[in-house]
Amino acid sequence: xxxxxxxxxxxxxxxxxxxxxxxxxTKLFPLxxxxxxxxxxxxxxxxxxxxxETLTLRTLAPDVLTVEQAADPGPAWHxxxxxxxxxxxxxxxxGIYRVASKSxxxxxxxxxxxxxxxxxxxxxxxxxxxxxxxxxxxxENTNYPRESRYRFPTVPMLFSITAVDAAVExxxxxxxxxxxxxxxxxxxxxxxxxxxxxxxPIVAREWYCPGVGLVRLExxxxxxxxxxxxxxxLVMELMDEG
Numbered sequence: 001x002x003x004x005x006x007x008x009x010x011x012x013x014x015x016x017x018x019x020x021x022x023x024x025x026t027k028l029f030p031l032x033x034x035x036x037x038x039x040x041x042x043x044x045x046x047x048x049x050x051x052x053e054t055l056t057l058r059t060l061a062p063d064v065l066t067v068e069q070a071a072d073p074g075p076a077w078h079x080x081x082x083x084x085x086x087x088x089x090x091x092x093x094x095g096i097y098r099v100a101s102k103s104x105x106x107x108x109x110x111x112x113x114x115x116x117x118x119x120x121x122x123x124x125x126x127x128x129x130x131x132x133x134x135x136x137x138x139x140e141n142t143n144y145p146r147e148s149r150y151r152f153p154t155v156p157m158l159f160s161i162t163a164v165d166a167a168v169e170x171x172x173x174x175x176x177x178x179x180x181x182x183x184x185x186x187x188x189x190x191x192x193x194x195x196x197x198x199x200x201p202i203v204a205r206e207w208y209c210p211g212v213g214l215v216r217l218e219x220x221x222x223x224x225x226x227x228x229x230x231x232x233x234l235v236m237e238l239m240d241e242g
Contacts, residue, residue, distance in 0.1 A: 025096040025119050028179055028208040031077040031089060035059045037213060038240040040171065043137060045232035046223060055236070056082045063088060069109040070099045095120040095129075117159075119208060123179055128160040133202065135187055137221040137232045148189070148229065155202060157185035168207040170216045170237040178209040191227040198223075200231065212241060 036058050043051045060078040065088060067073045076088035076099050084104035090097060098116040100109035120129040133155050138148035163180040183204035191198050205218040215238045221231035 023091045023093055023095075023121075024123060025121065026091050027210050028123070029091075029096045029118055029213050030211070031059055031079075031091060031096075033059050033061050033077075035213075036240075036242055037238060039236045040239050041234065041236045043232055043234045045137065045139070046230040047139075054239070058082075063109075065100060065109060065111075068111075070111045071113060072099060076100065089118070093121060119161075119179070119181065120159075123161065123164060125161055125164060128158060130156060130158050131183075133157045133183070133185060133204075135202065135221055135231075136219060136234060138187070138189070138200065138223070138229055139231070140229050142228050148187070152187050155185050155187050157183045157202060157204070159183040159204075166207060168209070168216050170207075171239045175207070175209040175212065175215050178207045178215065181206045181208070189223075189229050191223055191225060191229055194227070200229075212238070214238070 036056060039055045039057070041053050041055050045051075058080050060080055062075050063078045064075050065073050070076065070088070076090050079087045079089060081087075086102040086109070087098055088100040088109055090099055094115075096118040098112055098118065100111050102109050116131050117129045120127055134149040134153050135147075135155065136149070139146045140148055143151070159181050161179060162182045163178075165176075166178045166180040167174060167176045168178055168180075169175075183202075183206075185202040186199045187202060188197060188199050190196065200221060200223055203220040206214060207216045209215045214236075217234075217236040219234040222233070223229055223231045
């Protein structure tokens with residue numbers, strides 16, 4: 001399915017929003033093929049366990065998605081994670097958004113019903129957008145599979161830009177002039193016979209830096225008590241890019 005750069009300059013122009021300058025979001029979330037980002041991902045769970053792994057993301061050559069693969073067929077940037085996931089993204093004056101994704105078990109790209117924004121214009125404090133997420137960290141002691149994401153595949157999350165000239169450290173390096181986005185959602189779980197039903201907040205903080213992209217991500221899904229479900233904190237730090 002993948003078409004290499006032989007698709008030519010007209011396709012690249014379409015992907016970047018026409019014949020004018022590339023959309024401003026591509027400075028904060030580069031999409032050109034050949035780019036690579038290496039992250040350290042650390043999860044500290046409420047059962048006092050820690051998991052750490054290295055994750056590599058690559059932007060591949062652009063693809064042309066069909067009607068079956070995208071609600072709005074046409075060209076899209078293809079980004080691959082060595083964790084087994086693939087994503088197809090576009091950029092225009094409204095922002096950076098995802099149009100399809102693929103897990104290891106999918107035969108091909110699965111279309112998003114609506115645009116799933118990574119960053120939404122205008123890139124100023126107060127800009128908001130809503131997207132769906134799923135719990136990354138919540139684990140259940142009485143169900144199999146234990147991951148709560150199988151029971152809560154779509155959790156609404158409201159994002160907003162909270163800073164446009166932020167400084168952030170990642171893997172010992174300091175970045176400046178970054179755009180910070182924060183997301184908030186919640187999932188209702190049965191925590192224990194004592195705690196009963198409770199709303200567990202899902203909180204995300206993301207820093208996008210000019211010419212680099214996502215530099216740091218923090219996510220919290222904290223239950224705060226022992227019981228049938230526990231969560232934790234996740235930190236992704238950029239280690240290398242090129």
